[in-house]
Amino acid sequence: MFRRLPRGPSVSEQQKVNPFAQRMNIAYMLEHAPAPLDEVLPGLPTGSVGMLAGAGGVGKTMMELQVAMSIASGLPVLNGALDVKEAKQSQPARVVLVAAEEPADVLWRRMRQVASQLGALAQQFDSDLTRAELCRRLHFNLHLFPLSGQARVTLLSPELGGTEVGQQLLKAAEGARLVILDPLRQFHLDDENNSAAMSAFVHVIAGYARQGGAAWIFAHHVNRASTQLGLGDTAGAARGSTALTDGVRWQLNLSRLSKEAAKAHGVQESSRRRFVLADLVKTNYAEERPALLLERGVGGVLRPAEERA
Numbered sequence: 001m002f003r004r005l006p007r008g009p010s011v012s013e014q015q016k017v018n019p020f021a022q023r024m025n026i027a028y029m030l031e032h033a034p035a036p037l038d039e040v041l042p043g044l045p046t047g048s049v050g051m052l053a054g055a056g057g058v059g060k061t062m063m064e065l066q067v068a069m070s071i072a073s074g075l076p077v078l079n080g081a082l083d084v085k086e087a088k089q090s091q092p093a094r095v096v097l098v099a100a101e102e103p104a105d106v107l108w109r110r111m112r113q114v115a116s117q118l119g120a121l122a123q124q125f126d127s128d129l130t131r132a133e134l135c136r137r138l139h140f141n142l143h144l145f146p147l148s149g150q151a152r153v154t155l156l157s158p159e160l161g162g163t164e165v166g167q168q169l170l171k172a173a174e175g176a177r178l179v180i181l182d183p184l185r186q187f188h189l190d191d192e193n194n195s196a197a198m199s200a201f202v203h204v205i206a207g208y209a210r211q212g213g214a215a216w217i218f219a220h221h222v223n224r225a226s227t228q229l230g231l232g233d234t235a236g237a238a239r240g241s242t243a244l245t246d247g248v249r250w251q252l253n254l255s256r257l258s259k260e261a262a263k264a265h266g267v268q269e270s271s272r273r274r275f276v277l278a279d280l281v282k283t284n285y286a287e288e289r290p291a292l293l294l295e296r297g298v299g300g301v302l303r304p305a306e307e308r309a
Helices: 026-033 061-073 103-124 131-141 164-172 194-211 223-230 244-248 257-265 270-275
Strands: 039-041 049-054 093-099 142-146 176-182 215-220 249-257 273-281 292-296 301-304
Touching: 026 061, 026 249, 039 194, 049 194, 061 093, 061 103, 061 131, 061 142, 061 176, 061 215, 061 301, 093 164, 103 131, 103 142, 131 142, 131 257, 142 194, 244 270, 257 270, 270 273
Parallel strands: 049 215, 049 249, 093 142, 093 176, 176 215
Antiparallel strands: 249 273, 273 292, 292 301
């Protein structure tokens, strides 16, 4: 089981707390080694905030759903390509995915497509995991909230603080190991080029992450220039203020293959559109990793390209 962090004050309560009332115990810290980071994904520990950036239609929501269902079922993430440890299995854990743009019927179809892949993966890594047990794990651990067509959920107040609905989301995420918001634009009403507002948004989400102990990821679009110039694999590709990239501790970019990238990865031009690159462009807590080439399979489900037939 993963280590739970102590519950802290709410965002509104934090404003009343004296942040300088207690300093760190340097003597203790020098005499004792810290606990190892509890990573949910490579470089993304519990209690931290990350961003998944990519152009529209590149596969962000599908990737989020695959990550969520893998963690919820205790199976390897992206067939092991995004696993933290060498072990191929981990304990099933609760995941909350808030999809603000996808309707329930679309998520329904995609979830069944991902579940079919996970069923095959279970036979490879855990032959004792029956389909009934896989469904049971997903039923209890995957908390999916499709908000398309509903009242907008705003997590940033006009005063650039937390909101009541944010506290409701935090309560819904109790016991979760990972919380995913898709996409960022649907969870605030401010100008995404406003550095103060975007810095405040990340600060609020970071407060929720520290209070609840889960890792939080929000999906975001990249800017037009990065798409046109083939710079989707850079940290600066994210749309809006650089405060977003500066504020998160982890950023994974999904981008379509340029002609040059396809040639470098040995992908034929005729099939280039089936592939995307996953680049971990920012990680404050882990070493850099090489770009991961992914291929869209049946129903758009992503898988490591080396598994091509």
